[in-house]
Amino acid sequence: xxxxxxxxxxxxxxxxxxxxxxxxxxxxxxxxxxxxxxxxxxxxxxxxxxxxxxxxxxxxxxxxxxxxxxxxxxxxxxxxxxxxxxxxxxxxxxxxxxxxxxxxxxxxxxxxxxxxxxxxxxxxxxxxxxxxxxxxxxxxxxxxxxxxxxxxxxxxxxxxxxxxxxxxxxxxxxxxxxxxxxxxxxxxxxxxxxxxxxxxxxxxxxxxxxxxxxxxxxxxxxxxxxxxxxxxxxxxxxxxxxxxxxxxxxxxxxxxxxxxxxxxxxxxxxxxxxxxxxxxx
Amino acid sequence: xxxxxxxxxxxxxxxxxxxxxxxxxxxxxxxxxxxxxxxxxxxxxxxxxxxxxxxxxxxxxxxxxxxxxxxxxxxxxxxxxxxxxxxxxxxxxxxxxxxxxxxxxxxxxxxxxxxxxxxxxxxxxxxxxxxxxxxxxxxxxxxxxxxxxxxxxxxxxxxxxxxxxxxxxxxxxxxxxxxxxxxxxxxxxxxxxxxxxxxxxxxxxxxxxxxxxxxxxxxxxxxxxxxxxxxxxxxxxxxxxxxxxxxxxxxxxxxxxxxxxxxxxxxxxxxxxxxxxxxxx
Numbered sequence: 001x002x003x004x005x006x007x008x009x010x011x012x013x014x015x016x017x018x019x020x021x022x023x024x025x026x027x028x029x030x031x032x033x034x035x036x037x038x039x040x041x042x043x044x045x046x047x048x049x050x051x052x053x054x055x056x057x058x059x060x061x062x063x064x065x066x067x068x069x070x071x072x073x074x075x076x077x078x079x080x081x082x083x084x085x086x087x088x089x090x091x092x093x094x095x096x097x098x099x100x101x102x103x104x105x106x107x108x109x110x111x112x113x114x115x116x117x118x119x120x121x122x123x124x125x126x127x128x129x130x131x132x133x134x135x136x137x138x139x140x141x142x143x144x145x146x147x148x149x150x151x152x153x154x155x156x157x158x159x160x161x162x163x164x165x166x167x168x169x170x171x172x173x174x175x176x177x178x179x180x181x182x183x184x185x186x187x188x189x190x191x192x193x194x195x196x197x198x199x200x201x202x203x204x205x206x207x208x209x210x211x212x213x214x215x216x217x218x219x220x221x222x223x224x225x226x227x228x229x230x231x232x233x234x235x236x237x238x239x240x241x242x243x244x245x246x247x248x249x250x251x252x253x254x255x256x257x258x259x260x261x262x263x264x265x266x267x268x269x270x271x272x273x274x275x276x277x278x279x280x281x
Numbered sequence: 282x283x284x285x286x287x288x289x290x291x292x293x294x295x296x297x298x299x300x301x302x303x304x305x306x307x308x309x310x311x312x313x314x315x316x317x318x319x320x321x322x323x324x325x326x327x328x329x330x331x332x333x334x335x336x337x338x339x340x341x342x343x344x345x346x347x348x349x350x351x352x353x354x355x356x357x358x359x360x361x362x363x364x365x366x367x368x369x370x371x372x373x374x375x376x377x378x379x380x381x382x383x384x385x386x387x388x389x390x391x392x393x394x395x396x397x398x399x400x401x402x403x404x405x406x407x408x409x410x411x412x413x414x415x416x417x418x419x420x421x422x423x424x425x426x427x428x429x430x431x432x433x434x435x436x437x438x439x440x441x442x443x444x445x446x447x448x449x450x451x452x453x454x455x456x457x458x459x460x461x462x463x464x465x466x467x468x469x470x471x472x473x474x475x476x477x478x479x480x481x482x483x484x485x486x487x488x489x490x491x492x493x494x495x496x497x498x499x500x501x502x503x504x505x506x507x508x509x510x511x512x513x514x515x516x517x518x519x520x521x522x523x524x525x526x527x528x529x530x531x532x533x534x535x536x537x538x539x540x541x542x543x544x545x546x547x548x549x550x551x552x553x554x555x556x557x558x559x560x561x562x
Contacts, residue, residue, distance in 0.1 A: 010331040013294040050291040150393040
């Protein structure tokens with residue numbers, strides 16, 4: 001199509017948002033809109049500034065023959081802070097406390113608008129890592145993992161406690177559940193993770209860290225590397241955890257007792273969020 | 282921010298894409314950009330035409346005091362056809378056939394770019410239905426359900442075969458697995474689905490239809506209505522199915538035997554996709 005600037009701006013925004021973390025050559029847009037590369041360059045400058053100003057993320061320019069533009073979704077400091085505050089209030093509700101100190105979060109982690117913000121936050125916290133795949137374990141972690149993987153535009157891989165016929169051949173590991181001291185098993189389809197991938201572990205809730213440690217050994221079995229471990233929430237827990245404090249990121253710390261629930265900010269680093277007022281490019 | 286047209290077009294596109302199926306009042310944009318409503322109206326006309334021309338979906342204008350603009354993501358006929366053809370070729374690969382005639386699809390249904398297109402297709406096929414929630418059963422259906430729910434901007438609800446502590450109180454139903462004639466159980470957290478919701482059932486694969494029939498009775502137990510049933514693929518199967526042909530939509534029909542796999546188009550109706558050349562608004 002021969003397109004005017006206004007139509008190009010709309011369609012380029014849509015295209016880049018739908019294809020994050022992917023280098024789109026200048027010629028792709030030039031052909032798509034039957035426009036000069038110089039015009040496309042000017043369009044991209046407008047997009048870059050607007051994405052930055054509104055905290056949508058970065059539009060990187062990749063130079064060279066294989067170069068082009070790449071949209072890296074992120075979240076700006078103030079938007080992140082506001083979302084985390086709202087989420088903290090929603091979580092701090094005594095009716096969420098279940099027997100055994102467990103916390104009901106399904107009603108939040110099944111809403112696309114919430115998952116999208118959590119995805120943007122986790123993607124931003126790990127923006128300096130190379131990530132080839134996101135790994136989680138069925139079932140509760142899947143929506144969060146999918147949301148992060150969608151923004152990073154990488155496959156997400158689901159380990160299970162029981163293998164199914166439709167997994168094909170699997171590799172399994174045994175691990176000790178951190179909170180209940182039981183030996184458990186975790187399996188992952190052999191075809192699901194190529195060797196040498198950098199894998200981000202994502203889960204909804206950290207209790208004793210057993211599942212995360214299991215996923216970590218699964219990653220080793222596949223000759224892959226752990227790029228990071230991210231949780232939506234962790235339980236305040238004084239006993240030993242199967243993973244170390246500096247190995248993972250949590251957005252919230254949750255403490256439940258007879259009196260109810262108390263929710264504080266997790267161990268994530270606010271400085272990782274974009275702060276465009278401070279002149280970050 | 283006081284924003285120029287070019288920046289407004291970029292940010293409005295991003296905002297509407299991130300908040301689909303939600304009415305955004307004209308005043309929201311007018312305030313956001315410190316611009317006159319008449320300018321915002323002109324911007325929306327540009328967005329509407331571009332979304333239509335590129336097959337991104339519809340930008341509806343909702344009149345009245347509670348009115349505004351609503352982006353309804355969809356997919357245009359030719360893009361749908363091309364994606365379905367490519368997907369069909371990927372599926373028709375003998376190395377996908379597992380013992381018992383099962384089919385390995387994990388490598389496709391864990392890629393965000395594929396899930397997004399499947400989501401757009403299913404959302405478009407059900408665009409004339411009112412949908413308040415998407416329901417699936419763990420585990421394989423979750424990514425597809427989440428993708429559809431994200432585009433419809435409604436919660437997605439996950440039934441399970443075993444209840445977990447973190448589900449809180451649950452309602453369960455028994456059902457007969459269509460292909461294996463066993464009695465199985467399905468549970469859903471009581472808090473997860475409000476009464477009178479219109480629920481779209483989404484799953485990855487239809488064999489005997491037992492799971493879908495189980496989900497259907499679960500929906501009745503919650504005093505809700507079935508808005509439709511959508512599968513990525515169905516197995517060609519001559520025995521009786523627990524759900525009728527006119528109750529569900531499938532994108533692909535898969536036939537496996539000793540010689541390998543054969544994949545054909547499912548029972549969906551191509552006419553449901555947008556065809557902007559025929560002057561649909």
